[in-house]
Structures are given as C-alpha cells and as structure tokens.
Amino acid sequence: MATMKQVAQRAGVSVSSVSHVLNRTRYVSEDVKTRIEDAMRELAYVPSAVARSLKHNVTRTLGIMLPNNSNPYFAELIRSIEDRCYSAGYNVVLCNSDDDPVKQSVYLRVLMEKRVDGLIVMSSGDSPDLPGLLATLKVPLVLVDRQWKSLECDTVTTDHRMGAYLATRHLIExxxxxxxxxxxxEHLAPSRLRIAGWREALTEAGLADDTLLLGDFTSQGGHDVTCHLLQASNRPHAIFACNDLMAIGALCAAHKAGLSVPDDLSVVGFDDIELAAFMSPPLTTVAQPKQLIGEVATELLFERLHHDRTAPCKIALQPELLVRASSAPPRSV
Structure with missing residues (x-):
C-alpha cells in the first residue's frame, strides 16, 4: 500500500504539501495540487482514515445500536438513518444486541473504541445499568423508540399507547x-404502552380486558399464542397483535385452524413493515412513521455535532391506522 511519503516523492513535493491537499489546511497552487492528485491516482493511494481522525478528532463515523436486526421494523428504520448519514458524508457502524443487555453494553464500548462521533441507540429492554453507561459516553447521543426518565438526552419515539388505542377502537367500531x-x-416499554392503549380503548367501551397473552415480537411467538387462543372454548373474534411479525404469525395460525380472516377472525398489527401490505389478506396495522423517525433522529444528532444545544429534545411522533383487508365486522353483526 502506498504511503504519503511515496506520493510526495512521485509528485516531487514535500510530505506537508500532500497533507495540506488531503486535509485542505493551507492553500496549494493548482499545479502542485494536480501533480499530487495524479500521483495518488497512479499509486492507488488511500488516505488513512485513522490518522486523519486522530489529527482532527473527527472520524465522520456514527454508531448505531439496534436490538434485533431480524425484525423488519428495525431494518427499515436503519435504512432511513443510513440514507441520511450517507448523504451527509458520514459512515455508519451497526451493532446488533440480539435483545441482550450484556451484549449491548459490550458493543457500546466497542463503538467508543472505534472513536465514533455520535450514537443512535435503540436499546434492548430496560437494563438498569444502561442509563449510567450512556451517561459516561462523552459523545452526542439520540435514543430511538425507547427512553429512560433518568437519562437526559435527545429522544425520538412513537406514541405507542395512542397507536394501540386506535387499533383497538377500530375493532370495537x-x-x-x-x-x-x-x-x-413485558420488560419493554413499547409493550407496556401498547397494552395500556388496548386497555384504555376497552375500558372506554365498557369491555373486559381479560384476554392478554405475552408474546415475544416474533412470527413464531404470534403463531403459538394464537393457536392457544383459538383452542379456547370462548375464543376471541378479533386479535390486536402488538407488532406485525406476531400478527403475521396469527394469520398463519388462523389459516391452519381452518378459519377465514377476516370473516371468522379479525387481526390488527402494529408497525406497518413492508411485508404487511403483501400478506393474504393484507394486514390492517398501525403505521409507525419509520422514515420520519430515522430522519428526525439523525438530524438531532447532526445538530448536537455541529451546534451548541444544551436542552434535551424529546419528540413523540404520531402513528396512523392503516385499514386493510384483515379486519371486518364479526359475522354475527
């Protein structure tokens, strides 16, 4: 691999001149600049990002911690963040914690060793150690989707409770x-908030909220729980699944049980992953504004990186109910 010294020798200039051209730290004549650029191309010279970051204390790299990269919701959210970072000239390092708080803490330390300029964190649960760890990281930080009252930093969330309320009220109507x-x-705040929204809508309508089953945000979990529900003597005629993956599992379980959706069973999900619109039937769901969440989180981080702002900014975006073909009035109505 070519070195800066070899580039300087090929161009017939000093090493400092090559450095000034690379870092734009001093005026260099067009003739010298052209010779240096030609020499870099001829030698296939690649500047050392590490060396440049040490000099300027900036790596143009951002770290992103996500809880589960197998969940399409997070994959779609990350795409929005990456697009915005790329257009702004930033590289992105992704770490997946697999919803493991210990792995999450290890990866956060790894990201700091990589000298990232800032962090966007989608945390794995409510780890009691995480707020303290994040508070010790001396870089700009934005929390997405999950937050702690004890940690003063920028946050971007969706109104999970309102989304669940809209889904349940739709089924009631x-x-x-x-x-x-x-x-x-249960240890995830979005789960608790969505349960609260479901209960709020039922209470408002004078209905019982006695059919709550814990899932795990996976299609397999939604399938298994729905199979259990459908075997009950008083099986429900509508299911609100707290994410689309579990709703898709519920659709599969209903099909295996010989039930028609939505004639025998209505199903509503949460997230609006891309696959939801292409299910059979297309899934009624609560859409989180994933594109906007990613853009807002990234802009907040850029604001921290490039401007002085002390007060934390906490943004809650509103969800939207998308009515498709998986929900309909019960046959008895």
Missing part, C-alpha cells in the same frame, strides 16, 4: 366485543 391482545415482552 367494527362491532367486536371480545378482543384479545398479544403483547411483546
């Missing part, structure tokens, strides 16, 4: 009276 909820893990 269709005429359903026995609406089961398949939640995500």
């Amino acid at each position: 269709l005429g359903h009276r026995h609406i089961a909820c398949i939640s995500g893990p």
